[in-house]
Amino acid sequence: MATKRVKKTDVVSPSSAELRKAVEAIAIQPKSGKITLLTRKLFNVLLAVAQQADEGGDTYRALLSDIVANSAFDSNDTALVKEHLRRMVSVQVEWSQGTSSQKPGRKWGISTLIADAEILEDPATRRVWVEFSFAPKIKKKLLDPVQYARLSLQFQSQLRSSAGLALYEICVRYLTNPSHLTMRETWEWWRPILSGTPDTEAGDEAKREYKYFKRDYLRPAIAEVNAVTNIFVELIEHREGRRVAEIQFRVTERKQPMLALDEHPNVFDSTLVDRMVKIGIPLKEAQSLYADSEENRIRAALQLTEQRMRSTTLPPVRSAAALFKDALKKGYAPPVETAAEKPAAAGRLATGGVTADDPKARLMDEYAAYRRKEARALYDEQGDLERELARNSFENDELPGLGAHLRDDWRRRGLDSKLADTAFFDWLARKTWGEPTDGDLLAFTLNQARAA
Numbered sequence: 001m002a003t004k005r006v007k008k009t010d011v012v013s014p015s016s017a018e019l020r021k022a023v024e025a026i027a028i029q030p031k032s033g034k035i036t037l038l039t040r041k042l043f044n045v046l047l048a049v050a051q052q053a054d055e056g057g058d059t060y061r062a063l064l065s066d067i068v069a070n071s072a073f074d075s076n077d078t079a080l081v082k083e084h085l086r087r088m089v090s091v092q093v094e095w096s097q098g099t100s101s102q103k104p105g106r107k108w109g110i111s112t113l114i115a116d117a118e119i120l121e122d123p124a125t126r127r128v129w130v131e132f133s134f135a136p137k138i139k140k141k142l143l144d145p146v147q148y149a150r151l152s153l154q155f156q157s158q159l160r161s162s163a164g165l166a167l168y169e170i171c172v173r174y175l176t177n178p179s180h181l182t183m184r185e186t187w188e189w190w191r192p193i194l195s196g197t198p199d200t201e202a203g204d205e206a207k208r209e210y211k212y213f214k215r216d217y218l219r220p221a222i223a224e225v226n227a228v229t230n231i232f233v234e235l236i237e238h239r240e241g242r243r244v245a246e247i248q249f250r251v252t253e254r255k256q257p258m259l260a261l262d263e264h265p266n267v268f269d270s271t272l273v274d275r276m277v278k279i280g281i282p283l284k285e286a287q288s289l290y291a292d293s294e295e296n297r298i299r300a301a302l303q304l305t306e307q308r309m310r311s312t313t314l315p316p317v318r319s320a321a322a323l324f325k326d327a328l329k330k331g332y333a334p335p336v337e338t339a340a341e342k343p344a345a346a347g348r349l350a351t352g353g354v355t356a357d358d359p360k361a362r363l364m365d366e367y368a369a370y371r372r373k374e375a376r377a378l379y380d381e382q383g384d385l386e387r388e389l390a391r392n393s394f395e396n397d398e399l400p401g402l403g404a405h406l407r408d409d410w411r412r413r414g415l416d417s418k419l420a421d422t423a424f425f426d427w428l429a430r431k432t433w434g435e436p437t438d439g440d441l442l443a444f445t446l447n448q449a450r451a452a
Helices: 037-052 064-068 079-090 136-143 153-158 162-173 187-195 210-228 271-278 283-292 295-310 320-330 341-351 359-381 384-397 404-416 418-433 438-451
Strands: 018-022 029-032 060-063 092-095 109-112 116-121 128-133 148-152 231-240 243-253
Touching: 018 037, 029 187, 037 060, 037 064, 037 079, 037 136, 037 153, 037 162, 060 064, 064 079, 064 128, 079 109, 079 116, 079 128, 079 283, 148 153, 148 162, 153 162, 162 187, 162 210, 162 231, 162 243, 187 210, 187 243, 210 231, 210 243, 210 359, 210 418, 271 283, 271 295, 295 320, 359 418, 384 418, 404 418
Parallel strands: none
Antiparallel strands: 018 148, 029 092, 060 128, 092 109, 116 128, 231 243
């Protein structure tokens, strides 16, 4: 019996595409295996490739260099892509319409992200292609969705955590909703969706308390989405007594992202693998760590390790690789400040703020006090080692640029000094949530008015 010839796509440019992502594919829950940031990104790029393709075929293909948006990728540098394609074929996810409620007419299903994939090299041109297909049951919904959210792949390229990307996708869907509110669900329902990790693999039971989920996923994800995308997200907590039982998000549009966007986004940052190898981690292990971990945590752990190796005042590092892996696993390395955030911080220090009789100045002072309180609560939740690392990072990164009196006060009294205490928690708030935006101030003003 003759087999039907599979039609394949021509070259596409997914890095600049807009993706119509079916609502069923947005709030996906992993049931076996982990959905990392890079898995989400690659899946979205493959969807964009397929949606731009001729509808006549079952298998889709594009140049590997186009998929990763990095012309440096060639036939000798495919290990990272292969690892993530393996995961997309093996990770099982539940598809729904983004709610745990069992309403009449709702559909539920489970499958892998993609059905199969191949990487092929053209012997004549030496160009490398990726071919892939989707499971027949979900292909129609994914490629020609009835209900969908319009996602910018340029914004997704700037997000550096799986929780940030998942939150962005969910919230974009509700941007045009009259209420601007997402679905309201238990925080336990949100945890695997934002973390990308099944509850069965969550590990330490204590980490599954809400305060840890908020610290490790919610706060960083909200800050990241608000910093680099065109939407502003606000967390809404619904309590039963003192306990937070359910959460949802309010979504509003921002005219432009807070930070400048990279004009040449990459799905994979292979320089992080190179840096891991330089501190003594074998290449295959470095690639596996990169595949399993969030980029922002890798970058933070690398910076901590490299700074510690350069230190002349502390004992020599016995094993840089061991220090890095411990920091990566436990997540105690302070976040890395992005290049786009530094000018804003420098400008704030240079100008010394606005005049006290300016209404915006008073609002900024009130909001700064609120953020210091939040930063202090975050600091108090951390362990002794995490707090010590935060103080060391403040001394290395922030203190040298402050006044001599404050530096002396910090060295003599530490956080017992009111001046040093204020500077430290201002810095910690910026490191955690970024510079305040007009949307942040508006949300703070509205919350204060409701509380009055």
